[in-house]
Amino acid sequence: MHFTAEQRLEDGVVERRFTLGDIPGILWTPATTSAPAPLILIGHPPLGLDRMYPRLAGRARYYAAEHGFAAATVELPGSGDRPRWPAAEQARADLRRAVETGVRPVPGEIVDALVLPLVERAVPEWQAALDALLALPGIGGPVGYEGGVISVGIRLAVAEPRIRAAGFFAGSLVPAAMFEEARRVTVPLQVLLQWDDEGNDRQAALDLFDAFGSREKTLHANMGGHTGVPQFELEPGARFFARHLK
Amino acid sequence: MHFTAEQRLEDGVVERRFTLGDIPGILWTPATTSAPAPLILIGHPPLGLDRMYPRLAGRARYYAAEHGFAAATVELPGSGDRPRWPAAEQARADLRRAVETGVRPVPGEIVDALVLPLVERAVPEWQAALDALLALPGIGGPVGYEGGVISVGIRLAVAEPRIRAAGFFAGSLVPAAMFEEARRVTVPLQVLLQWDDEGNDRQAALDLFDAFGSREKTLHANMGGHTGVPQFELEPGARFFARHLK
Numbered sequence: 001m002h003f004t005a006e007q008r009l010e011d012g013v014v015e016r017r018f019t020l021g022d023i024p025g026i027l028w029t030p031a032t033t034s035a036p037a038p039l040i041l042i043g044h045p046p047l048g049l050d051r052m053y054p055r056l057a058g059r060a061r062y063y064a065a066e067h068g069f070a071a072a073t074v075e076l077p078g079s080g081d082r083p084r085w086p087a088a089e090q091a092r093a094d095l096r097r098a099v100e101t102g103v104r105p106v107p108g109e110i111v112d113a114l115v116l117p118l119v120e121r122a123v124p125e126w127q128a129a130l131d132a133l134l135a136l137p138g139i140g141g142p143v144g145y146e147g148g149v150i151s152v153g154i155r156l157a158v159a160e161p162r163i164r165a166a167g168f169f170a171g172s173l174v175p176a177a178m179f180e181e182a183r184r185v186t187v188p189l190q191v192l193l194q195w196d197d198e199g200n201d202r203q204a205a206l207d208l209f210d211a212f213g214s215r216e217k218t219l220h221a222n223m224g225g226h227t228g229v230p231q232f233e234l235e236p237g238a239r240f241f242a243r244h245l246k
Numbered sequence: 247m248h249f250t251a252e253q254r255l256e257d258g259v260v261e262r263r264f265t266l267g268d269i270p271g272i273l274w275t276p277a278t279t280s281a282p283a284p285l286i287l288i289g290h291p292p293l294g295l296d297r298m299y300p301r302l303a304g305r306a307r308y309y310a311a312e313h314g315f316a317a318a319t320v321e322l323p324g325s326g327d328r329p330r331w332p333a334a335e336q337a338r339a340d341l342r343r344a345v346e347t348g349v350r351p352v353p354g355e356i357v358d359a360l361v362l363p364l365v366e367r368a369v370p371e372w373q374a375a376l377d378a379l380l381a382l383p384g385i386g387g388p389v390g391y392e393g394g395v396i397s398v399g400i401r402l403a404v405a406e407p408r409i410r411a412a413g414f415f416a417g418s419l420v421p422a423a424m425f426e427e428a429r430r431v432t433v434p435l436q437v438l439l440q441w442d443d444e445g446n447d448r449q450a451a452l453d454l455f456d457a458f459g460s461r462e463k464t465l466h467a468n469m470g471g472h473t474g475v476p477q478f479e480l481e482p483g484a485r486f487f488a489r490h491l492k
Contacts, residue, residue, distance in 0.1 A: 239482075
């Protein structure tokens with residue numbers, strides 16, 4: 001892990017850009033910490049870190065400045081400046097065509113082709129990032145994961161015992177196979193659902209929530225579309241992680 | 247309104263028993279207040295204030311001690327020591343029989359007979375209580391309503407302009423007519439749903455949430471049965487009211 005840039009922001013949070021091999025990432029840490037800060041991994045859709053930066057930094061800085069968490073994210077495979085691969089490009093083109101021609105629900109084979117290889121590639125990378133991040137001074141376990149891609153989060157929550165709580169965003173297309181995997185998730189969950197999400201099937205999201213094996217799981221459904229998660233959801237998210245990571 | 251008993255509890259909250267005509271009620275006020283405290287009406291099922299006291303006082307004292315709200319509740323018509331009326335007794339007996347013989351869903355005519363007269367009688371009483379409570383020194387509007395019976399809350403939210411926010415508990419049988427009335431609710435809502443509520447149809451609760459006309463509405467669904475609302479839901483409830491009443 002190499003740090004490539006560092007700045008102290010006006011809220012006192014330190015933002016550091018890093019690379020892990022060829023994977024770019026960002027780490028936010030609180031101004032001061034007495035004990036090692038629990039770490040929250042900030043998930044995001046595969047649209048590139050630069051485009052997602054305002055939303056990711058908003059959440060991460062809130063967690064760090066107001067609640068003393070460290071927060072980190074890495075670029076997903078095939079996003080931002082990272083190399084594409086032909087099958088993923090084909091799946092993205094197929095999805096665009098399905099959406100443009102109003103095919104709903106999006107056919108399962110397109111969802112599978114789009115999401116499953118992303119999960120396969122991304123999860124070991126997030127785990128490698130976790131190894132590197134937890135080796136830094138001032139950052140300690142346990143770890144939380146929050147955001148989408150929910151399928152990446154599901155696989156991580158199942159595969160990675162260092163993750164002790166997850167705040168998922170039920171806003172992406174979910175392969176049928178991930179519903180089965182969801183039954184094996186046992187960590188406490190808080191799931192955000194946008195009730196009128198134009199790109200997401202509400203009933204499928206409720207079915208997925210129902211499928212999770214966790215004994216403690218909470219659904220927060222709010223009005224509005226995909227990007228309309230209310231600002232007031234930041235606080236219960238942080239308090240959820242504080243209950244389980246501190 | 248006549249106060250019949252007063253005690254200062256160990257958290258500094260003052261608990262006063264009162265009667266309003268022949269209706270018993272309880273008022274909880276914070277230890278100290280600079281400005282008039284916003285008021286939260288604490289709704290409850292028709293099981294009698296004495297039986298409900300621990301749960302009601304737990305919520306009310308938290309609101310008062312931790313967040314500076316006043317909180318109050320009154321006995322529902324036909325509950326506790328208040329006079330029964332034959333049609334309500336008949337409806338309760340019909341419900342018991344339906345539940346015992348496993349008739350599900352509970353037939354609409356039983357739900358209507360049980361809930362609609364309760365709404366008709368209770369709502370003017372809660373409004374009269376509001377008149378009396380808001381005339382007390384140290385208590386000021388705006389007002390919130392929280393809890394069940396959700397149908398009472400719906401009617402109050404529609405009929406009573408002093409109510410500016412409502413935290414409903416989606417845990418009771420709801421007459422079909424109340425779904426229509428729900429569309430006329432416009433105040434901000436936070437709705438609690440117990441995902442495995444043995445006495446409540448989950449899909450009906452989701453349909454009711456969908457029906458509410460409010461632009462800001464949030465659903466918090468948690469695992470467990472009717473009485474299993476997690477302790478950690480107290481805080482987002484209080485913060486919801488703080489956003490809208492302070």
